[in-house]
Amino acid sequence: MGRINQLSFEVANLIAAGEVVDRPSSVIKELVENSIDSGATRITVEIQHGGVLYMRVTDNGSGILPEDLPIAVRRHATSKIKDATDLEAIMTLGFRGEALAAISSVSDMRIISKVPDAAMGASIEVNSGRVGRVTEQGAQDGTTVIVENLFANVPARLKFLKRDITEAAAVIGVAEKIAMSHPEIAFRVISDGNMKLDSPGDGRLISAVRAVYGKDIALSLLPVDCTVGGVRAYGYISSPSAPRANRNYQNFFINSRYVKTRTGSAALEQAYTSYIPPEKFPGCVINLELSPASVDVNVHPSKLEVKFSNERPVFECIYHAVRDALTTNTLKP
Numbered sequence: 001m002g003r004i005n006q007l008s009f010e011v012a013n014l015i016a017a018g019e020v021v022d023r024p025s026s027v028i029k030e031l032v033e034n035s036i037d038s039g040a041t042r043i044t045v046e047i048q049h050g051g052v053l054y055m056r057v058t059d060n061g062s063g064i065l066p067e068d069l070p071i072a073v074r075r076h077a078t079s080k081i082k083d084a085t086d087l088e089a090i091m092t093l094g095f096r097g098e099a100l101a102a103i104s105s106v107s108d109m110r111i112i113s114k115v116p117d118a119a120m121g122a123s124i125e126v127n128s129g130r131v132g133r134v135t136e137q138g139a140q141d142g143t144t145v146i147v148e149n150l151f152a153n154v155p156a157r158l159k160f161l162k163r164d165i166t167e168a169a170a171v172i173g174v175a176e177k178i179a180m181s182h183p184e185i186a187f188r189v190i191s192d193g194n195m196k197l198d199s200p201g202d203g204r205l206i207s208a209v210r211a212v213y214g215k216d217i218a219l220s221l222l223p224v225d226c227t228v229g230g231v232r233a234y235g236y237i238s239s240p241s242a243p244r245a246n247r248n249y250q251n252f253f254i255n256s257r258y259v260k261t262r263t264g265s266a267a268l269e270q271a272y273t274s275y276i277p278p279e280k281f282p283g284c285v286i287n288l289e290l291s292p293a294s295v296d297v298n299v300h301p302s303k304l305e306v307k308f309s310n311e312r313p314v315f316e317c318i319y320h321a322v323r324d325a326l327t328t329n330t331l332k333p
């Protein structure tokens with residue numbers, strides 16, 4: 001009798017789910033990214049108890065066909081790519097076909113959706129990975145995903161969740177970054193009945209930044225915009241007179257995808273050398289536009305990390321964009 005077990009489909013799915021979903025904010029990130037990929041112009045996020053007990057994301061996007069609902073919640077099922085060549089230049093936020101499968105394996109999920117030209121919508125329920133039947137249902141155009149009782153079937157995960165208020169703050173933080181990465185989308189976040197974010201979706205980055213950081217900060221920002229070697233960096237940087245104690249105010253987007261990039265932070269901080277004290281940090285909201293083929297987003301299931309085929313132009317572009325703005329907008333340090 002050998003000692004190695006082939007894990008069941010269910011256990012394998014639970015393990016994989018852990019890489020995509022570790023707390024309510026990662027669920028919201030995936031659901032909202034799906035809404036953006038669906039072409040929505042209006043997205044509303046509602047959570048209760050930090051999202052652990054209840055999360056709902058509503059969009060007015062393309063919707064899901066009734067016959068696609070059971071497929072959408074399967075692993076590796078996606079409408080966004082077809083074959084390996086599509087991985088070379090990803091145009092959508094999602095592509096792995098894992099989020100709905102992962103989330104629904106560790107929660108009670110309900111999807112209600114209607115494609116614009118259908119008379120009726122449809123819904124499906126998945127409870128801890130058990131997929132129910134599709135039923136016809138009246139609905140608005142677009143998709144609503146409700147996720148309840150996150151990790152009720154994974155006590156080990158549940159134990160690691162923080163207090164509701166901390167989880168809610170993480171949800172709001174993710175939503176704020178996504179709202180700033182898509183100023184053309186009207187974006188709302190409601191937590192326990194209170195409006196926490198209301199981005200107008202007028203297409204102006206500064207409007208989304210104002211919705212997140214408030215009018216005063218928005219007014220003190222310096223605009224940046226520069227194209228170097230096929231890379232464009234544009235957005236806003238913090239005034240040298242208002243440096244920050246940490247990097248929390250550094251927001252980088254690549255082709256409108258929120259990412260973490262050390263190259264970005266390094267270029268930004270180097271450009272501020274001699275403008276702010278060495279123990280302080282600049283803030284920014286910078287979107288990088290570059291060819292999707294020159295950046296690999298398939299580094300980690302969370303898609304927060306990216307790999308540039310060439311770091312140099314990215315660094316130079318950000319550095320010059322920031323340095324130019326600092327020298328033209330402020331007195332010499």
Ligand code: ADP
Nearest residue numbers: 034038072078079094095096097098099100143
């Ligand atoms: P991925 O986003 O990587 O394709 P997901 O598991 O997140 O994988 O979603 C599976 C599929 O379900 C998507 O490819 C898409 O076709 C559909 N889908 C999910 N959410 C939405 C939504 N809000 N609106 C329209 N279609 C959606």
Ligand code: MG
Nearest residue numbers: 030034094099
């Ligand atoms: Mg997705």
